[in-house]
Amino acid sequence: MAFVLQMLELGKLRSPIHSLDPRAKLLWWICLIIVPILVTNPFILLAFTIWIWIMAVLAKISYKMYRFLIITYPVMVGFIVLTWPFFYPATEDQFYFFRFGILHWSLEGTIYALAMGMRIVLALTACTFFVMTTDLMGLASAVGEFMQNKLRISYMYPLMVISSFKFLPELSGDYITITDSFRSRACDIDAGSIVQRFRKTIPVAIPLIDSMLRRAMRISIALELKAFDVDIKDRTFYEKYVFTWKDVLFVLTGVLAILFSILAIVLGIAKVEMYL
């Protein structure tokens, strides 16, 4: 929990990337998520990943991002790379490291697994970069403003997102206090088998839910006291978000990544199958 909060805090840093409109970064992120859907060539995917790593330097988050990714890559990708070769269709023309009944592991299967892993790597890198360079409150506010003013959708929905982030530390604090109070009554939440531990979460969940409901009630009353009305369609926003040429340029880099992927498809170099 603390780690997630630290990651969210990074979104408030100051850098050329952080100063961009959060909506521009959202669009860029969407583009970078589309790329691994279109492309499976691991070298192209690796090139895009390296590009984001370099941008992390510009965003002054390189050390923290690399440290996070070095831990996360093996966890997220390791399972895919280790299991995929077993499910890769076995044909006679492959080079097998071993083949025993339905169990098999071939060079081709391994290459394919690595390509699938690279898709996850790129998506994960783009997500991490986006989270570490974007103030999610700012994003929710900017999206909320856009939804209200352009789409005439109530600000209540973005506010729900903002609130869920804003009260995450308090929820975390409540959880720690509640588990502490149970430990103090000789109930060690972390001890015992998985079943036992699951059973122990029930008494913890009740005061936690109670506390959340009470907090939600207090917040809703506080909002009403400050004249918040979910039906109002013309509320103003403290911070104005305007798309500048820098934002357009940044989004364009994402669009270019998609165009390059499409070009790779046209040239027949987008798929991993070319190496198999």
Next chain:
Amino acid sequence: MSVDDIVLKTEELYYRYPTRSDYALINVNLDIRKGEFVAIIGQNGSGKTTLIKHFNGLLKPTRGRVIVDGKDTRGLPTSELARSVGYVFQNPDHQIFAETVKDEIDFGPKNLGFPPERIEQARQRVLAEMGLQGLEEEMPFQLSRGQRQRLAVASVLAMEPVILIVDEPTTGQDWRESISLMELIYQLNKKGHTCVVTTHNMNLVSLFARRVIVMWRSEVYLDGTTQEVFAQVDQILRAGIKPPEVYELARRLLPDVRLDRPIIPEDLAELLVKEREKIHR
């Protein structure tokens, strides 16, 4: 009092939260003896709660050690230390979960493996002590705040701890409820429980505590009997605490009188009468 009477001891205790660079506790050395009623006071963020969380192992020292009932807390989980130390949290709603008052009280003793007869006896005893008789089958969330606070204390007392730690017991309660709860803790103290209470209510401290520990900037700033600590008005103000008015009045009206026990307004009036008689004589 002998060394054997010490039930809680901290030795060169330092603590730093993992996410912070500065120390939350600095070189805390305390001896708390059996049967003492200790109030730990201090500004918000002075280290009170951090200190008492060491007493039942919720926090483990970064440096130094804490000895509870002869056991070093570093090697024991909180669930084991709960046999010796009862810890009542500030907000009773953070620990209440059961459908009935009875189940809530029985939760701790069951975790400690008490036999059914002992659980029954403990429940009846704490219900009587906390004035909750007749509410055994009630739903805890439907009780008043004061009753829920007493239930929280009862559910901890049912585990028969040697030391009772109560964090901010009177927060959110009116004066009558606060006095009533502190009176209950005082009665427990008279029966032999060692009680450690943190609070911001100085009037309650002066009424009930016999020893006061003032925390300031992560250190023990003052430690002494209630009258000794509250008599040091300048120092205590420096620590961001306003002593009860009765002490300030006593200091100004009777600067030469040495207080030998905690005072309440009635005591001050009595002292003033005596002083007046002395002058007239």
